[in-house]
Amino acid sequence: MTIATPRYKYALLVEYDGRDFKGWQKQLNPPVRSVEAVLERAISFIANEEIKIICAGRTDAGVHGLNQVIHFETSAKRSERAWLLGVNSNLPDDCAVKGIATAHADFHARFSAISRTYRYRIYHHPLRSPLARFYSHWCYHPLDLEAMNIGSHYLIGEHDFSAFRSTDCQAHTTIRTIEYIQFCKKDGYIEMEIKANAFLHNMVRNIVGTLLEVGLGKESPEYVKHVLESLDRTEGGITAPPQGLYLYDVEYPEAIKPQFKDYQNCFRI
Secondary structure (H helix, E strand, O other): OOOOOOOEEEEEEEEEOHHHOOOOOOOEOOEOOOHHHHHHHHHHHHHOOOOOEEEOOOOOOOOEEEEEEEEEEEOOOOOHHHHHHHHHHOOOOOEEEEEEEEOOOOOOOOOOOOEEEEEEEEEEOOOOOOOOOOOOEEEOOOOOHHHHHHHHHHHOEEEEOHHHOOOOOOOOOOEEEEEEEEEEEEOOEEEEEEEEOOOOOOHHHHHHHHHHHHHOOOOOOHHHHHHHHHOOHHHOOOOOOHHHEEEEEEEOOOOOOOOOOOHHHHHOO
16 A cells, blocks of 8 residues: 655745846746746755745736745655745845745635735935835826825726736736725835735736826826726826835735744744
8 A cells, every 4th residue: 555645835925136036937938037946946955856836926027025925835844944944045145035834735825815915116206316226116206196096096996907907917807806005105205005806917017107197297186097997008107117016915814824933933943
């Protein structure tokens, strides 16, 4: 009688600086530097077997991850501390694992997620900042935040967001539900936070570009409603640059939500 090899499932909380990655997704033809590739390579080395990972949401080239969630399965038995330290020691400086949890049997990083939250940072100053250029979008013109906020209200709820997806989007449906969009201004930055059940390709960046048209006074807040109802990407604003975008949070049902341990505790012997 053959005895099945036990399988273990882990969830990881990952942070990465997206500026030198060609996005999340691994590409072999031609090979590019991707977040998925460096993580799989590091985890496979510690597992001593080939590992495939699943993420909560794929990010584009230049987009950052503050709290990306991934999961993987393996037959390798290691302590959580060994996984955390071992994987991090094999990752480049611009990618790191911040937390680890033994995952519930029914947990899936992508399909179990009930919402994602992104943040978009705008450096709002008449003079450019060399230090901010890789982590925010520089806007040197005055912006009417109140008008942008009013315009964003047209996007709240369940809608067809065809006008805000890229031509490369492969989603089977363009219906999405936005829970909220809110703005915060602090220390020379404007930050937009947006939470939805899921996002289309380039959806957040296209929303930002359209709202900037309103903030700059080129369009009224009602312009956002027009763009939404047009279902036509060409009616909207620019696709805002990727360096201002961060995957900020992923929400899961409480019953299977990974309980990521404080990473500092994992260093205690």
